[in-house]
Amino acid sequence: MRTLYKILFEVKLLHGFYLTDPEGNAIFDLPAQEDRMNFLLSRFSTDVSPVNEDVTFTLSPQQQSVFNNYHLRLVASYSGCQVVVEVTESGIAGGNTVYTPVVSLPDNLNLLIGITETRSFLDQITNARMQRAVKAARYFSNERVFGPKVSPSLSSPLPALVAGYPYEQGELANFGVDDTGAYYFYNVGNPSNKDRWVHFKGEGFSGEPDRLVVSPRSYYSFSAADNVSNAVIELRDANGTSITTQVFTDPVRLGRVMLDYRPFLKKPPDAMEPPALIPPPVLNTLPDSGVGDAILYTLFVTGDNGYSRQVPVIFRTEAMGDEWGWIQIQRTVSDPAYNLLDADGRLVTQTKPDGTTIPHRIFEIWLKSRFTYWRYQNDEGGQLKAPAAPNDVFLDLVGANLVTKTPRFITYRAGYFLNEADDTYHFLPNPEFETLPVISANQSFSNIPVAASTLFPVN
Secondary structure (H helix, E strand, O other): OOOOOEEEEEEEEOOEEEOOOOOOOOOOOOOOOOHHHHHHHHHHHHOOOOOOOEEEEEOOHHHHHHHHHHEEEEEEOEEEEEEEEEEEEOOOOOOOOEEEEOOOOOOEEEEEEEEEOOOOOOHHHHHHOOOOOOEEEEEEEEEOOOOOOOOOOOOOOEEEEEOOOOOOOOOOEEEOOOEEEEEEEEOOOOOOOOEEEEEEOOOEEHHHHHEEEOEEEEEEEEEEHHOEEEEEEEEOOEEEEEEEEEEEOOOOOEEEEEEEOEEEEOOOOOOOOOOOEEEEOOOOEOOOOOOOOOOEEEEEEEOOOOOEEEEEEEEEEEHHHHOEEEEEOOOOOOHHHHOOOOOOOOOOOOOOOOOOOOOOEEEEEEEEEEEEEEEEEOOOOEEEEEOOOOOOHHHEEEEEEEEEEEOOOOOOOOOOEEOOOOEEEOOOOOOOOOOOOEEEEOOEEEEEEEOOOOOHHHO
């Protein structure tokens, strides 16, 4: 009897850094998943590097046991990974061939896949908020965490624009159907409107709502601008029930404080007595907890000077490791479009009598690349001249440097500047993508050294 494996589902990690053409055309501009997959096929056929060069998809020992028990295998694919399952095939009315897992997959089967960096690189090229109170890994799931997801995205929906919120450069917000914006601050010439947005197509991008996974022992950071000397941090579960509360104080101001929800030893008043073990909060943690096990918690943080924050978190066990992100997939979830099997317990994919197939589930994770102003600096410290046409459309003279009028998304392949007035493309040097951005006054810059030339003359 032959052994037959079929794809149960696939996850595509679509990163704008790798999947944007020099003219600025990105995979996210294509509304149909079939077109996006053809875009990837074209990249694969021309041997363009995928995100797999910088990440791997991994299983913990516990998850490896789960995969073995259910005859599952995790394999790499171009710009992502696949989970395949051993199946039997049979025919149904109409002539289609269908596939049923050899070992029945229960409705609450949870699969947890780690996204592990092969080098410390992904955060350098990925758009994200820079100042965060809690350092957290990204969490992607086929079940809703906050609002309904935009199929086939595994990311939580981006929030709409919030008045008064202190946006950082590149932070994303939802402006409506197929409309996402990236924030930037522009102050050249002291315009009346300094808070601005670059808009682009698509709604399924990963943003701050996905940055959730923390260790039971982690840190909470207050910035100097918060000016907090006394703070209360209360942990609440998904039902709003208080789990535990910690109080912090500092005679000057608080910086980074430790949150520790593990068991710990408390020294007793009588040194002759053995130390007492203080039980920790009973937390639902990854990988043991499934998507329906109320894994979402919230840190309610209050402090002096009106400080107030609510930070959602998902806890992992310390043994899991410090992965860049986690993908949790459950067989059956609240939205049928995200279920792994059909109502009869068979794979979604089928083979028609003519040999064509109904495809398997393909989930997607959308990541925008780093969003920075490009700042051209004379390599000998000279004063650059004001830009001449046509570069005056793209650049401002700021001090001794030339700076792009709007931030730009960095890409693997050098990109062009588009003059929308006459629909022409122009080339200016691109930053080295491994160069860390420079943060100054709510702006992020990629510095590009240039020699004196007709393109970049000096005074």
